[in-house]
Amino acid sequence: MSAEGAIEPAIVADGLTFRYPGASRDALVNVDIRVDRGAAHVIAGANGSGRTTLLGVLAGQLHGGSGGRLRGRVTGAATSALVPSDPYLAQSGVRASVRAELAFGLECRAQEPRRIHERVAAALRTFGLDALAERDPSTLSGGEAARLAVAAQWVVAPVTLLVDDLAAQLDRAGTLALRRCLAEHVAAGGAAIWATTRLDGPLEAAGRVDSAGAGVGGRDESGGSGELDGRTARGAVAPAADVDPRPGTPFSPHAPPSCDITMLVGGRVAAGGPLARRADDPRLAPWGIIPAAGPRALVAPAAAPADGGAVDMMRPTVPAALTIESLTAGYPDAPSPALHEATLTVQPGEIVALVGPNGGGKSTLARTAVGLLPPTSGLVRVGDRRFDAHANAVGPARGAALAMQRPERMIFRRRADEEVAIGLRWLGVPPAERAALVAAALAGAGLAGRAADHPHDLLPSQRRWLALAAVVALRTPVLVLDEPTAGFDAFDLIRFSVWLATLRAAGRAVLWITHDRALASILADRTVRLAGGRVVADERDGGANMEGGV
Amino acid sequence: MTSPAADNADNADNADRGAAAWHPATVAAAAVGLAVFAFLLAPTSGVRTAAPLASVPRVLAPLAPLAAFAAAAALAASGGRPALRRWLFWTAASWLPIAISLVLVHGLVFPEGRMILVRLGPLAVTAEGLAFAAATAARWLAASGAIALVGALCRPAAIVQALEASSLPGGLGHAAAGAVLLVPTARHAASDIRAAQRARGLVVDGSLVRRAASLAPLVVPLAVQLIVDGQDRAAAVAARGFAPGRPMRHAWPLPDSPSQRRLRRAILAAAVLGIVLRLVATWS
Numbered sequence: 001m002s003a004e005g006a007i008e009p010a011i012v013a014d015g016l017t018f019r020y021p022g023a024s025r026d027a028l029v030n031v032d033i034r035v036d037r038g039a040a041h042v043i044a045g046a047n048g049s050g051r052t053t054l055l056g057v058l059a060g061q062l063h064g065g066s067g068g069r070l071r072g073r074v075t076g077a078a079t080s081a082l083v084p085s086d087p088y089l090a091q092s093g094v095r096a097s098v099r100a101e102l103a104f105g106l107e108c109r110a111q112e113p114r115r116i117h118e119r120v121a122a123a124l125r126t127f128g129l130d131a132l133a134e135r136d137p138s139t140l141s142g143g144e145a146a147r148l149a150v151a152a153q154w155v156v157a158p159v160t161l162l163v164d165d166l167a168a169q170l171d172r173a174g175t176l177a178l179r180r181c182l183a184e185h186v187a188a189g190g191a192a193i194w195a196t197t198r199l200d201g202p203l204e205a206a207g208r209v210d211s212a213g214a215g216v217g218g219r220d221e222s223g224g225s226g227e228l229d230g231r232t233a234r235g236a237v238a239p240a241a242d243v244d245p246r247p248g249t250p251f252s253p254h255a256p257p258s259c260d261i262t263m264l265v266g267g268r269v270a271a272g273g274p275l276a277r278r279a280d281d282p283r284l285a286p287w288g289i290i291p292a293a294g295p296r297a298l299v300a301p302a303a304a305p306a307d308g309g310a311v312d313m314m315r316p317t318v319p320a321a322l323t324i325e326s327l328t329a330g331y332p333d334a335p336s337p338a339l340h341e342a343t344l345t346v347q348p349g350e351i352v353a354l355v356g357p358n359g360g361g362k363s364t365l366a367r368t369a370v371g372l373l374p375p376t377s378g379l380v381r382v383g384d385r386r387f388d389a390h391a392n393a394v395g396p397a398r399g400a401a402l403a404m405q406r407p408e409r410m411i412f413r414r415r416a417d418e419e420v421a422i423g424l425r426w427l428g429v430p431p432a433e434r435a436a437l438v439a440a441a442l443a444g445a446g447l448a449g450r451a452a453d454h455p456h457d458l459l460p461s462q463r464r465w466l467a468l469a470a471v472v473a474l475r476t477p478v479l480v481l482d483e484p485t486a487g488f489d490a491f492d493l494i495r496f497s498v499w500l501a502t503l504r505a506a507g508r509a510v511l512w513i514t515h516d517r518a519l520a521s522i523l524a525d526r527t528v529r530l531a532g533g534r535v536v537a538d539e540r541d542g543g544a545n546m547e548g549g550v
Numbered sequence: 551m552t553s554p555a556a557d558n559a560d561n562a563d564n565a566d567r568g569a570a571a572w573h574p575a576t577v578a579a580a581a582v583g584l585a586v587f588a589f590l591l592a593p594t595s596g597v598r599t600a601a602p603l604a605s606v607p608r609v610l611a612p613l614a615p616l617a618a619f620a621a622a623a624a625l626a627a628s629g630g631r632p633a634l635r636r637w638l639f640w641t642a643a644s645w646l647p648i649a650i651s652l653v654l655v656h657g658l659v660f661p662e663g664r665m666i667l668v669r670l671g672p673l674a675v676t677a678e679g680l681a682f683a684a685a686t687a688a689r690w691l692a693a694s695g696a697i698a699l700v701g702a703l704c705r706p707a708a709i710v711q712a713l714e715a716s717s718l719p720g721g722l723g724h725a726a727a728g729a730v731l732l733v734p735t736a737r738h739a740a741s742d743i744r745a746a747q748r749a750r751g752l753v754v755d756g757s758l759v760r761r762a763a764s765l766a767p768l769v770v771p772l773a774v775q776l777i778v779d780g781q782d783r784a785a786a787v788a789a790r791g792f793a794p795g796r797p798m799r800h801a802w803p804l805p806d807s808p809s810q811r812r813l814r815r816a817i818l819a820a821a822v823l824g825i826v827l828r829l830v831a832t833w834s
Contacts, residue, residue, distance in 0.1 A: 061785060082789055089782045092790060093735065094714070094727045096707035103801040108791035116801035138735055156791060372745045395749045402749035408778075409739070410746040412770035422767070426751040456774070471750055 008037045010191030011058060011076035011160045018057055021067040027053040029268045030072070035160065035191045035260075040182065042275055043195040045264030046288020046489040047461040051195045054264065055082055055162050058193070081158035085165045085460075085487070087149035091137045098140070098148055099124065099133040105156040119155050126184060127151040128177055141358040142405070142483075143174040150181055160191040165487065170515070173357070175201050197489040198290035199261075199279055200518070263287060288489040295519040298490055299497035303523070305505040306444065306498055313440035314506035319348035320383030320399055320477035322369060322509045327378035329368045330533075337376060338364035340533040346509040348477065351500055353524035354513045361533040362513045363405075366480045369511065370395050370402040382478055396427055400478035405486070407467035416458070417442060417451040420470045427474065441473035444502060446495050461487050465495075472503070479503065480511045485519060497523055573806040574704040574712040576814050580625065581696040583817040588618035588692030590824045615692040622695035629703045637695070637702035645694035649687040656683035706730050714798055724794065728783075736776060743771045 011034070018028040028050045035041045045051040056062035057070065060077030064070045084090050095101040102123050106116040124130045127147050132140065137148060146166045153161060161182065170178060182192040261275040265287050271278065278284075279292035291297045305311050323345045330337030339361040346352045354362050367373040369380055371387060371394035380387045382399040395401055404410065413419040420438045429437070442448050445465035450458060455466055468484055485496055500523050503510055514520050520527055529537040626637035656679045663676025700709070710727035718726070747767045748754060754764045 059789065061789060084782075084786065086782075089779065090786050091783075092787050092792070093732070093783050094710050094724065094787075096705070096710075100707065100802075104792075105790040107798045107800055108793070108796070110797060110799040113799065113801050113803070116799075120801065136734075138738060152790065367745070370749050372749060396751040401751070402746075404742070404746045404749065406742070408775055409742045409771060410750065410767075412767050412774070423750045423752075426753070456778075474750060 009034055009076065010037045010039070011035050011074070011080055011193070013058060014073045016054070016057055016070070016072035016074065018053055018062060018071075019069045020053075025267075027267050028057065029266075031262075031264075031267075031269055033058070033262055035193055037159065037189050037191055038186060040186050040192040040194070040259040042199070042259060042261040043193060043264065044197070044199060044261055044284075044289045045195075046197060046491060047459050047487070049264040049288065050267035051197075051264055052085065052164055053267075055164050055193070055195050058082075058160075059162055076160060079158055080160035080162055081153035081156065082162040083149045083153050083164060083166060087142065087145035087166065088138065090149040090152065091145070096136055097134050098129055098137055101137045101148065102129075102152055102155050105152060109156065119157070123151040123155040126154070127181055143170050143358045146170050146174055147177055150178060154181065154185060158190070160193065161185055162193045163195065165196050170201075197288070197487070198294075199275075199284070199292040200290060200294035263289060285490045288491045290490045290493065295493055295516070295522060298493050299519070299522055301522050303497040303501040305502035310440060310444060310502050311505045313437060314444070314472060314502055314508065315475065316348075316399075316477040316506070316508055317475050318383065318399075318477060319507040320385075320509065321348055321381075322346040322400065322478040322511060323379075323381040324365070324369060325379040325381070327365070327368060327375050327380065329364055329373055329375045329378075331364075331373075336533075338533050339368065339375075341378070342530065342533070342535050344528050344535060344538065346478070346511050348507045348509050349504050350526065351504055351510045351512060351524045353520035353527045354511055354530060355515070355517055355520060355527055356530035356536075360531045362530055363482060364533075365530065366402055366482055366511070366513060369478070369480055370400045371398050372402070396423075396474050396476050399476050400480060401471045401474045401476040402480040403467050403471040403482060403484060405482045407463045410467060410470070411455045411463065414454055415451065416447055416453050416455055416466055419455055419466055420473050423470055423474050437473045437475070441469040444472070444499055445469040461489065461492055464488075465492070468499075477507075478509045478511070480513070482513045483515065484512070485514065485516055493519065571805070572703060573804055573810050573814075574700065574709050575716075575806075576810045577700050577703050579814040579817045581622075581699045583821050584618045584622055584696035584699075585693040586821040586824055588615040588689050588696070590614075590828050615688040618692035619688075619695045622692070622699055625699055626695075626702050633702045637698050640698035640701045641691075641695045644698065645687075645691050648690045648694070652683045652687045652690070653680070656680070656686070706734075708804055711800055711804055715800060715804070719795075724792065732776070736772065739775055740768070740772055743768055743775075 013031060013033045016028050016031040016033075017026050019026045031050075031054060033041070033043075033054075043051055043054060053062060058074060058077060059080050059082035060074065061082065062068055062070070092101060092104045095104050099120060102120045103116050106119060111119075124133055127150065129144075129147060129151060132144060132148075137145065140148060147170075150161070150163065150166065163178070163182070166178060182194065186192050259275050261272060261278050262269055263271045263278065263281075263284075270287060271281070271283070280297075281291070284291040285298055325343055327339055327342045328337050329339045338359075342361070342365060344352070354365065356362055364373065368375050371380075371391065374389045374391075376389065378388075380391075380398075385398065387393060387398055391398070411419055413422055417438050420441050421434055424434045424437060439448070439451075442451055445468055447458075447462060447465055447469060450462065455463055458466065464484065464487065468481070471481075472479065485493065488496060500510070500512075504525075512520070512524060517527075527537075527539055528535055622641075623634075623637070627634050629637075657675050658670070658673045658679070660676050660679030660682060663674065663678040665677035666674045667677055667680075668675040704712075710730050713723040713727040713730070716723050744754060747764075752764055752767050753760060754768070755761065
């Protein structure tokens with residue numbers, strides 16, 4: 001595309017100020033940004049810093065005509081493509097296979113069928129989606145859907161690819177695949193902008209990947225041998241033979257990134273310059289951005305619980321351990337059980353992280369533990385109560401509650417405090433006691449001042465906190481959390497470390513499903529790795545020595 | 551040498567053979583044609599028979615709905631066993647509620663009824679009422695079977711593509727297409743919501759009162775999700791290059807042929823002609 005060395009801007013924004021309709025303050029204030037062809041850029045900022053708004057303006061989706069008020073100028077919006085942070089919402093909803101979904105954007109542009117076939121084939125290959133080509137897009141896992149979302153924008157050959165914090169949905173293999181794809185795009189003369197709350201994704205140690213020998217698509221993707229069976233292998237990133245971004249390309253998995261960063265605080269540019277120089281800026285954490293060193297720079301293993309009062313409010317009605325014995329479970333239409341003879345125990349006051357690749361059986365284990373899915377064989381015990389295939393006690397009725405991945409799936413009240421209170425009402429907790437528990441749960445989640453707010457007025461990360469508050473307030477001895485930290489910024493992670501410490505001190509048994517191995521190794525007492533439906537490792541050191549990516 | 555996986559693949563091929571052979575518009579035309587045929591030729595008992603039908607022997611007329619139904623069944627069977635199963639399900643699901651209500655209403659209350667079979671207080675089951683209910687139910691059976699052909703023989707994706715390629719104005723084809731695929735999406739979301747609420751203590755079974763109380767936590771998130779998702783998806787689809795009214799060019803056009811197009815036109819013309827003749831006969 002563009003000649004090497006020639007500097008040609010891909011997207012330029014001058015003095016952007018944007019206010020949403022009905023808002024009392026500007027979401028963006030006088031933001032300048034310029035990204036050239038063949039270059040990449042990172043926009044970092046805490047949740048609520050204006051990161052997503054800036055991407056919306058750059059992509060031309062938010063403009064004066066959309067009801068908001070925009071000042072300043074953007075050039076290059078028409079040739080940019082935005083990948084939103086929720087990869088499922090990026091799907092057209094009118095295509096029944098990954099292949100057809102990739103073709104959709106080109107079909108809308110009425111391109112030649114032969115060219116569509118070529119581009120779709122290239123996208124499938126480049127993004128490691130060949131094995132998923134005939135799958136229904138709505139049934140993909142979060143990581144797979146994220147890859148499809150990027151591929152679906154890449155396929156129409158935009159000049160600038162804008163990616164909004166997709167890393168929140170991606171496992172390690174997915175993050176590396178995303179980096180490779182952006183590097184590819186930049187190497188071919190395009191521009192890439194990656195907006196994120198955390199710098200450890202874009203900056204993930206390149207050396208480690210290199211040492212795996214094959215770079216992206218090598219051992220790091222497929223992980224341990226346990227992942228190479230049926231279900232998981234389909235989702236693995238296949239190496240693309242013709243992809244070899246030059247070292248030094250921004251985001252290349254082969255080398256440290258060399259690009260600029262813009263840091264947003266309260267809608268304003270707080271700092272900028274080369275990413276490498278800013279990667280460990282001491283101001284990152286105070287600005288809510290997770291530094292390149294990852295969660296380790298923010299949270300300590302022995303975070304102190306909030307205070308004695310908070311601990312008391314979080315105590316379970318009766319402390320009990322969660323024991324899972326030779327549990328086999330699966331879905332009726334699946335050829336093989338998703339979970340195979342899994343055994344593990346979580347003691348009261350213990351935080352156990354459950355890690356493993358997509359499709360490894362984590363969610364199945366969570367659902368079986370709380371009674372949403374009956375086991376084919378084996379047993380779940382909460383304290384000395386036994387639940388087998390015939391038990392029909394679900395959730396709090398068996399002493400276990402589950403916070404699912406998507407908080408929107410449960411929120412239905414008009415006020416945050418009512419959302420927490422409703423579960424207590426279902427359990428028959430008297431009103432006076434209910435009010436105290438609601439207040440404590442909201443305070444622990446950092447939502448004390450938002451009790452009367454409509455949940456849909458909260459930031460997505462705050463809605464996640466609201467779901468956690470609603471589940472923790474039930475005081476079940478066992479708590480199962482499914483990816484609670486997706487999309488969290490530095491402030492959220494620090495709060496989360498205190499929240500977990502409070503649960504530990506209160507004597508809850510917590511099973512915590514996560515992709516964030518770094519965070520798990522710091523905050524969990526133990527890490528259990530599940531792959532191919534089996535427990536492949538159970539270690540006390542937080543999993544620091546485990547082989548294979550999560 | 552044949553692995554179970556290969557067997558499955560073969561079955562899938564067989565299942566789709568019938569579906570792939572017919573363009574969704576052809577299936578839809580056949581469905582409309584059969585339904586119209588069943589309604590036009592069937593006599594309406596208790597009401598005077600239309601003039602053109604006087605030439606049709608009275609004995610054969612009641613067979614029209616059954617003939618239409620048999621034709622629909624044969625077409626469904628041409629799509630293979632899974633298609634036939636889907637067809638039976640959709641036919642039964644749409645026809646049974648209608649049939650039951652017809653029998654209840656006309657069986658018990660039929661003013662023209664003279665031959666009383668059973669008397670239940672102010673209500674009376676009459677032979678004429680039952681005959682009328684049976685005749686009407688037979689026509690609905692044919693109509694249900696005809697319409698179910700579309701669901702049985704066409705993949706949702708093919709229906710969507712046919713709608714997009716149709717000459718419906720503006721974004722209507724796309725909107726209708728979105729509605730077709732909304733059903734599986736909504737079903738998936740509904741099951742997720744149910745699980746999320748049960749995992750925090752909502753009891754979804756038990757007495758009627760309890761079930762009624764559990765409705766809001768299940769319905770509200772689904773409604774909100776469908777609205778919010780709808781808005782976000784509209785923005786996302788626009789960002790992918792979709793513009794209402796702008797023609798699309800499909801990467802894998804649906805198989806169609808001049809003979810299928812001719813067949814469609816012929817069926818629809820015959821159906822329109824039949825309706826006109828029937829109306830003229832009724833009014834004259």
